[in-house]
Amino acid sequence: MRELIDKAGLADILDKVEARERLSVEDGLALYQSPELLAVGYIANRVREQKNGDHAYFIYNQHINYSNICTNLCKFCAFGKDASSPLAYEMSIDDIRRKVEERLDEPITEIHMVGGIHPELPFDYYLDALRTIKEVRPSVHIQAFTCVEIAHLAYLAGRSLADTLRELMAAGLGSIPGGGAEVFSPRIRAKTCEKKLSGEGWLEVAKTAHRLGLKSNATMLYGHIETLEERIEHLDMLRRAQDETGGFMTFIPLAFHPKNTEMAHLAKGSGVEDLKNIAVARCFLDNFPHIKAYWVMLGIKLAQVALSFGADDIDGTVKEEIITHMAGGESEQAQSRQQLVRLIREAGRVPIERDTLYRVVTSYQEEGARP
Ligand code: V47
Numbered sequence: 001m002r003e004l005i006d007k008a009g010l011a012d013i014l015d016k017v018e019a020r021e022r023l024s025v026e027d028g029l030a031l032y033q034s035p036e037l038l039a040v041g042y043i044a045n046r047v048r049e050q051k052n053g054d055h056a057y058f059i060y061n062q063h064i065n066y067s068n069i070c071t072n073l074c075k076f077c078a079f080g081k082d083a084s085s086p087l088a089y090e091m092s093i094d095d096i097r098r099k100v101e102e103r104l105d106e107p108i109t110e111i112h113m114v115g116g117i118h119p120e121l122p123f124d125y126y127l128d129a130l131r132t133i134k135e136v137r138p139s140v141h142i143q144a145f146t147c148v149e150i151a152h153l154a155y156l157a158g159r160s161l162a163d164t165l166r167e168l169m170a171a172g173l174g175s176i177p178g179g180g181a182e183v184f185s186p187r188i189r190a191k192t193c194e195k196k197l198s199g200e201g202w203l204e205v206a207k208t209a210h211r212l213g214l215k216s217n218a219t220m221l222y223g224h225i226e227t228l229e230e231r232i233e234h235l236d237m238l239r240r241a242q243d244e245t246g247g248f249m250t251f252i253p254l255a256f257h258p259k260n261t262e263m264a265h266l267a268k269g270s271g272v273e274d275l276k277n278i279a280v281a282r283c284f285l286d287n288f289p290h291i292k293a294y295w296v297m298l299g300i301k302l303a304q305v306a307l308s309f310g311a312d313d314i315d316g317t318v319k320e321e322i323i324t325h326m327a328g329g330e331s332e333q334a335q336s337r338q339q340l341v342r343l344i345r346e347a348g349r350v351p352i353e354r355d356t357l358y359r360v361v362t363s364y365q366e367e368g369a370r371p
Pocket of ligand 1: 076077078079146176177178179180181182217218219221252254255256257258261294297315323324327
């Protein structure tokens, strides 16, 4: 491998990684620009080993998308709909209650709940949704509302971000998912999601949450019109924010799915691109504990391979995912615990079922341990 890395001109980067030194923006770009996928993947795999040993995580979770009505209508999104669209929907609090009740017999530890930027739902709806979920399933961890939604909720509540977050926490909010980050570059936001909260605004919400003790995730939506420089700039902004607060748990690169979007003329990305984004993120984000290969967007087979390219997490059982599937995602709707354990084992890792905060629920360390 050293020979391949020398040939690829990446020896200095590997040396830095072995010495646990931080990579520069130029190093990050060199990794993105390298055609030697295996060399980049090898370096990322070393970082993964340093940070997570042989463990690969998954979670038993449920997704609830309470409404797709959205005033932002981003060009890359097939999920968000204008209120007048025949495809628009909105769950009542009773609908949410039923969704949780329907699966009470399953050992779900996390409910992941996000939606569009709804023009009319009042702040109380969001508080009621959280309280209802907790009432039906008191022990569940609610990971809900992207930073974009939280900025909107603060506007609705007429309160500061910190006060809004405090109120959401009191109603049951446990952590914040990583969506809505897209690409922070103002150029990309102007061309793809001009109405959306700015990159700086997104980071301000995340950092405010971290200061209140809430953990959160971060994403990057890649594979549309962004340049490699804009990707690295995005990662660099995340790395700086993490230096300040330490509140991010996981970074999730999200592969753009063009179908049914206003950017449907763009080609769907490749497997090489997907693995490269996982690997570069693992190398560059030295202060992020985890990198997730979100199987719903990557497809389960590539997510499994990504466990050898820097990822240490493949998300969870999911069931009923809408955002990716509306945009042409062809992966299954759900994975069973058995399937996830088998896939992780086959990849040579120890499957660990985790809770949202990466505490171990069950370790399948032993060869014969069965889910
Ligand atoms: O915010 C929208 C992205 C995100 C498309 O935090 C698209 O653990 C691809 O953030 N093609 C929502 N992506 C999903 C998300 C997420 C998923 C799983 C786990 C976590 C976590 C977070 O999906 C949106 C947007 O960035 N998105 N449209 C599309 N056509």
